[in-house]
Amino acid sequence: MEYDVVIIGAGPAGYVAAIRAGQVGLKTAIVEKMYMGGMSLNWGCIPTKALLESAKVYTRIKGAEEFGVDGIDLQSLSFNWNNAKARSNRITRKLSAGVNSLLKKNGVEIITGTARIGTDHSIYVDDQKIVARNIIIATGSKPKAMDTKLANAPIVEMEKLFALESIPENIVVTGNHVSAVEMAQFFKLIGKKVTLIANSDYFLVGLDDYLITTITKKLKSEDIDLILNVYPDKYENGEIHVGGFKIKCDLLVNVNSRKAILPESEIPLELTERGFIKTSETFETNIKGVFAIGDVSGKSFVAHVASAQGIYIINTIKGVKASFDSTTYPINMYTVPEIAQIGMTEQYINETGIDYKVSEFPLSVNGKAMIEGNTEGFLRMLSDKKYGQILGIQIVAANATDMIAEAGAFMNVEATVYDVAKTIHAHPTVSEIYSEAGFEAFDQAIHL
Numbered sequence: 001m002e003y004d005v006v007i008i009g010a011g012p013a014g015y016v017a018a019i020r021a022g023q024v025g026l027k028t029a030i031v032e033k034m035y036m037g038g039m040s041l042n043w044g045c046i047p048t049k050a051l052l053e054s055a056k057v058y059t060r061i062k063g064a065e066e067f068g069v070d071g072i073d074l075q076s077l078s079f080n081w082n083n084a085k086a087r088s089n090r091i092t093r094k095l096s097a098g099v100n101s102l103l104k105k106n107g108v109e110i111i112t113g114t115a116r117i118g119t120d121h122s123i124y125v126d127d128q129k130i131v132a133r134n135i136i137i138a139t140g141s142k143p144k145a146m147d148t149k150l151a152n153a154p155i156v157e158m159e160k161l162f163a164l165e166s167i168p169e170n171i172v173v174t175g176n177h178v179s180a181v182e183m184a185q186f187f188k189l190i191g192k193k194v195t196l197i198a199n200s201d202y203f204l205v206g207l208d209d210y211l212i213t214t215i216t217k218k219l220k221s222e223d224i225d226l227i228l229n230v231y232p233d234k235y236e237n238g239e240i241h242v243g244g245f246k247i248k249c250d251l252l253v254n255v256n257s258r259k260a261i262l263p264e265s266e267i268p269l270e271l272t273e274r275g276f277i278k279t280s281e282t283f284e285t286n287i288k289g290v291f292a293i294g295d296v297s298g299k300s301f302v303a304h305v306a307s308a309q310g311i312y313i314i315n316t317i318k319g320v321k322a323s324f325d326s327t328t329y330p331i332n333m334y335t336v337p338e339i340a341q342i343g344m345t346e347q348y349i350n351e352t353g354i355d356y357k358v359s360e361f362p363l364s365v366n367g368k369a370m371i372e373g374n375t376e377g378f379l380r381m382l383s384d385k386k387y388g389q390i391l392g393i394q395i396v397a398a399n400a401t402d403m404i405a406e407a408g409a410f411m412n413v414e415a416t417v418y419d420v421a422k423t424i425h426a427h428p429t430v431s432e433i434y435s436e437a438g439f440e441a442f443d444q445a446i447h448l
Helices: 012-023 038-042 045-061 081-105 158-163 178-189 209-221 303-317 346-352 367-372 400-412 417-422 430-442
Strands: 002-008 028-032 109-112 115-117 122-125 128-137 141-143 155-157 170-174 193-198 225-228 234-236 239-242 245-248 251-254 258-260 290-292 331-333 338-343 356-362 378-384 390-397
Touching (some): 002 012, 012 028, 012 038, 012 128, 012 303, 038 045, 081 109, 081 158, 155 158, 170 178, 170 245, 178 193, 178 209, 338 400, 346 390, 356 430, 378 430, 417 430
Parallel strands (some): 002 028, 128 290
Antiparallel strands (some): 141 258
């Protein structure tokens, strides 16, 4: 059996590439051994955000009286873990079925099993041999395993979180990046005692320092203990020993830095120092015609970039020449409030020597934010002083992860602060803070 494209892995990188390949007329197969939709759809992005939304609703109900809603007995109010899981599972099943439907609609053959890359662009799935002109590896990544000295600890991997029948009282989350902070806040929102251990010196690497400071202060205000730059020593008598502290721990949630899930290959794949598949700027591996996209290449760990890489590769295979710009993708945090960033950070701008300006506008004076009771946050715009070009935007707001898309549109057309200021936003909306920050960049905000 021969194909134009065979894709290994059906996460956001793989299935989007497969759909695109089918759309442009390439004979395509996708190999997946377990989870259609990958980590993102089955226990990562979608399910955890569904849990966070349930926790946010639970928290907002506590303040319903302020909005004129009576009759809620706060003494009886509780978070139902199993019902929240059930809702998350319903969403996952619906989206997974949608992915299957789209693959079939676009003529993609779905092959269930574990793929092994052979010679001469062959792939073996069990006893079946497949030949492909192009192979795309999209096998993803997973959190690194906890140290063996913690083997006796009550560890739960994110993949197994949804199998828990109940959530105990004392939670320790270990990890350095966005997902670790999200999970720590989730457990806190549902009333648990939470400690977040960031076990290296690159806590939230990639985010602007200003946002890291904002997040750190937020965690402290919520009584989430944050311990930086240390790794747990041992687990004994129901306690995690870390950095001279003993922390009561009924559940240790592993959200550690990620490692690549590598496919078996008869041709050695060149790897980076961190163990990810090494690729060129066009995502081609050391094997001609074999590409690696998404987490497995280690260039990004967010689903939307993985999907964009998949589309880019298929377009390249079809002869559509374009460059892939990895500098203008958003980083989102689904916390309370949400946090989003796009473009350059202030520390990067300082390193490049660009003369820049910071313009900030708070939600505390925005009418829609007041109406919704979500006045915590701001929009922060970094712009070039000479031409006014937008270099980066950071948002802390209830819907920051949606609002950041407008910033992406501005940056993709190399818009200036003048363009932002003159873009008319409906009133009342939270997005009005864009034009306010635009005015602030070259003159003065209207409502500040």
